[in-house]
Amino acid sequence: MTMWGTFLKPMHPEGYRFLPFFGLGALILFLIWEPLGWLGVGLTIWCYYFFRDPRRSVPQAEGLVVSPADGVVSLIGPAVPPPELGMSPEPLTRVSVFMSVFNCHVNRTPVAGRVAAVAYRPGKFLNASLDKASEDNERNALCLELADGRQLAVVQIAGLVARRILCWAKVGQGLRTGERFGLIRFGSRLDVYLPPGVTPLVALGQTMVAGETVIADLSRTGPARPAQED
Template sequence: MTFHKEGYTSLALCILFIFILNAVTQFYYPQAFALKWVIYILSALLFIIIVQFFRSPSFAINTGEQTVLCPADGKVVVIEETEEGEFFKDKRIQISVFMSPVNVHVNRNPIGGVVKYFKYHPGKYLVAWHPKSSTENERTTVVIENSKGTSVLFRQIAGAMARRIVWYVKEGDKVDQGQQFGFIKFGSRVDIFLPLGTKINVNLGEVVKGGRTVLAELTA
């Protein structure tokens, strides 16, 4: 388990806040032992929350030309046939994964190939499970085409708490399946759009793991 680079600033601010809070408590209330223990406990909890939120687990990634890996840790909240209107402009199978604040927030490429399309969209901060969050919230859209010419689209979507989306890809990049493509801070959602006829391997409400759970199997 490692600490993700996106958390360095947050961790530094957390440590500074804890240091100031404890110094002020010690200076103004040197005899208030009960208060100091409360501050110690709260400081420890805050530190643990920041560390666990920005954790970045290491694991072996099993790749496959036909498999679609889950792009994020979380829970499957949508599996439906829908119209994808930004890039494909046709019917696709949408799978959405909701990430709570306790999930790992690293985002990973569901397939390997070439980034054929990338766009950042500024937008609103509706709650991540709102039906319109996929088209109205701040978000990124990425399309990867594999060596067989099959394309998969996926989106990072900011939620009510997530106010920073980070991405590491651009059009023309050659990327590996399971490789990190971004990070979203403090809970949000990732949508993935698959060709019709794709075999779906997960169910609504299922807890999934980014880079480990096989969401689906491509048929072409």
């Protein structure tokens, strides 16, 4: 990778709608007062990086569940999937990935499967790192039917700043592991509900890379992986 490639990443087309407005705002601020103009330049650069869409090296081994988002693991524990998906009412292991406004916000499919259900539900805009955000916040949920018949859910949750959830997946569509399926602007969280008996391979506070970091192995059972800060 070149030095330019390290800093300049492709931008998702969704960003083309916002970048001109940020640039125009910076120009107007320069006309008002130069220091404000440089602040506008900084916000324009932030807008570009918010909508960045870098390529990812997606693990190809069968049964690996990868992170659907960049961010930090904020919650791990049992929880009932969104009822609107029509899945089992029994609690499943939920792994939550919290995205700050500085993370890449393009969402990727955690594991290959067929989209069995897509369900949007309006709600509040609480801090997405809170446990109750899963129940109270605006969300868009997908149920993926895996090749072996098991189901896995991935839920896009709006946050304190987020005001728009985008999802391009349709019912009946087949998705590849790591395939782009949505985006949330500006700051939010994704929950993954693992099939029964599957334990996570990540720990609280772990940094995640969408499409690359392995959350779980569908063929593996046993206790969750321990970790400590160092």
